[in-house]
Amino acid sequence: MxxxxxxxxxxxxxxxxxxxxxxxxxxxxxxxxxxxxxxxxxxxxxxxxxxxxxxxxxxxxxxxxxxxxxxxxxxxxxxxxxxxxxxxxxxxxxxxxxxxxxxxxxxxAPSRDLVEGVSDLDDERPTAARIGRAELLTAADVDEAALADWESYGLIVAHEDGGYDIEAVAVAKLVAELGRFGLEARHLRAVKAAAEREAGLVEQVVAPLRRHRNPQTRAYAEATARELATLSVRLHAALVQSALRVRLP
CATH class of the missing domain: 1.10.1660.10 (Multidrug-efflux Transporter Regulator; Chain: A; Domain 2)
Incomplete structure (x- = not known):
């Protein structure tokens, strides 16, 4: 022990x-x-x-x-x-x-990454919390046409001021990698929808904690969100693997 x-x-x-x-x-x-x-x-x-x-x-x-x-x-x-x-x-x-x-x-201050390992996807991504369109294109090494296509399907979303969250770089690179196997933005709408639903479940749990008066409780909410997000991703991966074993025995 x-x-x-x-x-x-x-x-x-x-x-x-x-x-x-x-x-x-x-x-x-x-x-x-x-x-x-x-x-x-x-x-x-x-x-x-x-x-x-x-x-x-x-x-x-x-x-x-x-x-x-x-x-x-x-x-x-x-x-x-x-x-x-x-x-x-x-x-x-x-x-x-x-x-x-x-x-x-x-x-x-807590890390921006709510899912463990997200930062490891790209060691060279910009360190700012928000980036502009030109910076996103350069960091993700994609062209304007590809970015516009991904935006039309909601895979990448700009803020009202035209800026992007830093996570957009990792998303863009992963979408581009999937594209090499013939998967287009329209094929990935289901993945985006599933991610939104999982984020909604996490928010349901931590929202009451984030509204708490005690700052320690609000900090605990962030730790809880990270754990829930990481568990959700692990479950998603396990379910995909299980489904593939059925289809590709």
Missing amino acids: RHTPTGGAGSAGTTSSDSKPMSIGTVLNTLREEFPEVTISKIRFLEAEGLVEPKRTPSGYRKFTAADVERLASVLRMQRDHYLPLKVIRDHLEALERGERMPLPAPA
Whole structure:
């Protein structure tokens, strides 16, 4: 079993003096003293991601120790206060377990990327949050006709001032790559529609948190949006793979 990490993420007395193993419901009530928006699904998600490893009873029920609860609290603090992705948090905790001192970065603004790995699609994309049309054409290495075609099908959308979100570069490059296999913009409308529906589901969950008065709760909303978006993308990929196995056994 993992040991409770110390340092880096702070501590606010989230563990109980009772050393008896706790059910997931008891853990939820304990964590909610500091993290009022945490849910059982969130705890299960962190377990699935390898951030905590509770023991299981012979009948399959989770049993958490005080160390497990403090570890969960550390993860939640690092997400809330430092906007760190789970991979960085996992590396940090593992370093602490090895006895290494690994200071956390100072609290900063959250990343624009809500899906882990989006930044890795293009290491040379512009760093500004918004770009102009000419800059988009250059960064994506596409011509005006191609861009106009993609816009006509809603794959890329300009703001009222004519500028584009930086994600448009990655979208343009991926659409161009798919075009090499004969997939045109009209073929990708279903993909765009599915993405809009998935984004809508994420928004339904986090919208109440974003309207909360507590700034920490609003920050938690961003971390939740990233997790939901990443899970949605993973589910989409798994469903595509499953469908392909049926069609291409």
